[in-house]
Amino acid sequence: MDGYLVISIVVILAALLAAGGLFFMFRPSAKKLPPVDTPPAGGGGEEEEQGGGTATATLAPPAPPVEELVKPPEVEVPPPSAGRMVRLRARLARSQTTLGKGLLELLSRDRLDDEVWDEIEETLITADVGVAPTRAMVEELRTKVKVLGSRTPKEVRGLLREQLLTQINPGLDRTLHTSAPGERPAVLLVVGVNGTGKTTTTGKLARSLIGDGKSVVLGAADTFRAAAADQLQTWGDRVGAPVVRGPEGGDPASVAFDAVSRGISDKADVVIVDTAGRLHTKTGLMDELGKVKRVIEKRAQVDEVLLVLDATTGQNGMRQAQVFAEVVNITGIALTKLDGTAKGGIVISVQRELGVPVKLAGLGEGPDDLAPFDPEVFVDALLGEA
Ligand SMILES: Nc1nc2c(ncn2[C@@H]2O[C@H](COP(=O)(O)OP(=O)(O)OP(=O)(O)O)[C@@H](O)[C@H]2O)c(=O)[nH]1
Numbered sequence: 001m002d003g004y005l006v007i008s009i010v011v012i013l014a015a016l017l018a019a020g021g022l023f024f025m026f027r028p029s030a031k032k033l034p035p036v037d038t039p040p041a042g043g044g045g046e047e048e049e050q051g052g053g054t055a056t057a058t059l060a061p062p063a064p065p066v067e068e069l070v071k072p073p074e075v076e077v078p079p080p081s082a083g084r085m086v087r088l089r090a091r092l093a094r095s096q097t098t099l100g101k102g103l104l105e106l107l108s109r110d111r112l113d114d115e116v117w118d119e120i121e122e123t124l125i126t127a128d129v130g131v132a133p134t135r136a137m138v139e140e141l142r143t144k145v146k147v148l149g150s151r152t153p154k155e156v157r158g159l160l161r162e163q164l165l166t167q168i169n170p171g172l173d174r175t176l177h178t179s180a181p182g183e184r185p186a187v188l189l190v191v192g193v194n195g196t197g198k199t200t201t202t203g204k205l206a207r208s209l210i211g212d213g214k215s216v217v218l219g220a221a222d223t224f225r226a227a228a229a230d231q232l233q234t235w236g237d238r239v240g241a242p243v244v245r246g247p248e249g250g251d252p253a254s255v256a257f258d259a260v261s262r263g264i265s266d267k268a269d270v271v272i273v274d275t276a277g278r279l280h281t282k283t284g285l286m287d288e289l290g291k292v293k294r295v296i297e298k299r300a301q302v303d304e305v306l307l308v309l310d311a312t313t314g315q316n317g318m319r320q321a322q323v324f325a326e327v328v329n330i331t332g333i334a335l336t337k338l339d340g341t342a343k344g345g346i347v348i349s350v351q352r353e354l355g356v357p358v359k360l361a362g363l364g365e366g367p368d369d370l371a372p373f374d375p376e377v378f379v380d381a382l383l384g385e386a
Contacts, residue, residue: 075238075239075240076207076238076239077211078207078208078210078211078239078367078368079211079368080208080211080212080213081208081209081211081212081371081372082212082372084208084368084370084371084372085361085363085371085372085373085374085377085378086374086377087371088339088361088363088364088369088371089377089380089381091338091339091363091364091369092338092339092344092361092363092377092378092381092382093381093382093384094339095338095339095340095341095342095344096338096342096344096381096382097381097382097383097384098342099123099127099342099343099344099345099382100160100381100382100383100384101384102123103120103123103124103160104153104156104157104160104383104384106119106120106123107120107141107145107151107156107159107160108151108153108156112142112145117138117142120138120141121134121135121138124137124138124345126343127342127343127344127345128314128315128343128344128345128346128349129167129345129348129349130345130348130349130352130353132352133167133348133349133352136167137163137164137167140163140166141159141160141163144159145159157383160383161379161380161383164348164379164382164383165375165376165379167348167352168347168348168351168375168378168379169351169357169375170375170376172351172357173357174332174357174358174359174372174373175359176188176304176306176332176359176360176372177303177304177331178209178214178269178270178303178304179269180300180301180303183267184263184264184300185217185260185263185264185267185268185269185270185271185300186269186270186271186303186304187260187263187270187271187273187296187300187301187302187303187304188205188270188271188272188273188302188303188304188305188306189256189273189275189289189292189293189296189302189304189305189306189328190202190205190272190273190274190275190306190308190334191275191289191305191306191307191308191324191328191330192307192308192309192320192324192334193310193317193320193324194225194276194278195310196308196309196310196313196317196336197308197310197334197336197337197362198222198274198275198308199222199228199231199232199235199274200231200336200362200365201306201308201334201336201360201362201370202218202232202235202272202274203218203231203232203234203235203236203367204235204362204367204368204369204370205272205306205334205360205370206218206235206236206239206241206272207235207238207239207367207368208368208370209269209270209272210239210240210241211368214269214270215241215266215267215268215269215270216239216241216268216269216270216271216272217241217242217243217244217259217262217263217266217268217270217271217272218232218235218236218241218242218243218244218259218271218272218273218274219243219244219245219255219256219258219259219260219271219272219273219274220232220233220243220244220245220246220255220259220274221246221252221253221255221256221259221273221274221275221276221292222252222274222275222276223245223246223247223248223249223250223251223252223255223276224249224252224276224278225248225276226248228274228276229243229245229248232245232274233245235367238367242262242266244258244259244262246258252275252276252288252291252292253291253292253294253295253296254295255273256273256275256292256295256296257295257296257298257299259271259273260273260296260299260300261299263300264299264300271300273292273296275288275289275292276288282323282326282327285323285324285327286327289324289327289328290327290328293305293328304331304332305328305329305330305331305332306330306331306332306333306334306359306360307321307324307325307330307332307333307334307354307356308333308334308336309321309333309334309335309336309346309350310336310337311335311336311337311338311340311341311343311344311346311362312337312340312341312343314343314346317346318346318349318350318353321333321350321353321354322353322354325354325356330354330356331356332356332357332358332359332360333350333351333354333356333357333358333359333360334358334359334360334361334362334370335347335350335358335360335361335362335373336361336362337362338361338362338363339362339363339364339369344378344382347373347378357373358373359372359373360372360373361373361378
């Protein structure tokens with residue numbers, strides 16, 4: 001019986017060894033693996049096919065790790081801000097020359113009677129210049145025309161140019177405060193009614209500052225609308241500016257605080273905080289913006305409060321601007337959509353009403369269509385070529 005058992009074990013072992021041997025002889029070889037489907041690089045794929053027969057020739061190169069296939073988004077290098085208003089002058093000319101040409105035509109008439117002066121006044125008021133500045137301009141023009149007697153087109157243009165410039169006041173300091181004393185970043189707070197172009201202006205401004213060689217951190221304190229933070233994120237990603245954001249409906253002041261803290265720790269040059277500024281009630285607005293400003297000031301001074309105003313909204317926009325001015329100390333105005341209105345006179349009335357200079361002009365929807373406001377370029381675009 002024992003002998004029978006021993007023989008059985010030996011037979012089983014022999015069968016196992018034989019099976020193992022067969023497996024190693026016929027196991028699928030790495031050489032026969034299907035080629036990995038990778039795009040041919042530099043003609044290498046063709047060479048491999050021509051080599052046919054040898055194992056190395058049929059082997060495809062190892063697939064790159066997945067992370068390598070996901071390319072990081074390309075960071076754009078925006079152009080500097082200098083000379084932008086000149087570059088965008090055609091946009092202004094297209095929308096504003098109705099005003100300029102209308103005034104030039106009226107002032108060039110042989111007889112300047114009361115009716116014509118009324119028309120001049122009307123043209124200025126229609127273009128949102130505002131009643132008081134219109135009266136001042138008309139009075140000055142009347143006196144100068146009397147002194148001049150007969151007028152050549154060049155003289156008329158010169159007179160009007162001088163008057164418009166006087167009202168716009170080229171002497172105002174339009175510098176955007178983007179350099180802070182000491183180590184900390186400059187802090188810019190962007191306020192305004194939704195839809196005026198606030199988020200777009202924040203994004204464009206970040207681009208233009210980066211184009212001027214500054215580093216920027218963006219704060220998406222418009223937590224009221226998630227899309228606004230996404231929009232800002234896209235702007236930031238395009239130029240490599242970090243965007244600090246919070247949960248939808250979260251506390252805007254806390255996002256603003258975090259953004260400024262990030263700017264300080266990153267040693268950034270500028271932090272721009274985009275706010276929601278919903279104009280539900282004046283007290284609500286005051287609470288929200290007041291808190292954002294107070295909380296930021298725990299970390300750094302706010303160097304610039306930029307009010308974004310839509311030039312196409314006329315007197316309604318002006319009223320909204322006044323509410324913001326009562327709530328927060330505005331230091332500059334970004335006038336958007338100047339490319340889409342003939343009412344460029346709003347530059348004059350808004351400065352006069354708020355006592356704050358227009359510092360930036362929005363002249364289109366393109367990423368680089370925001371320019372430092374230049375009064376002379378503006379007036380020349382308005383009046384057309386001399
Ligand atoms: N033509 C023209 N369009 C502009 C200009 N600035 C902004 N816009 C457009 O105005 C629209 C509103 O801009 P947003 O930046 O979303 O406005 P917002 O004030 O931030 O509004 P919320 O995101 O709701 O807070 C967008 O379609 C912009 O492209 C400009 O200077 N010219």
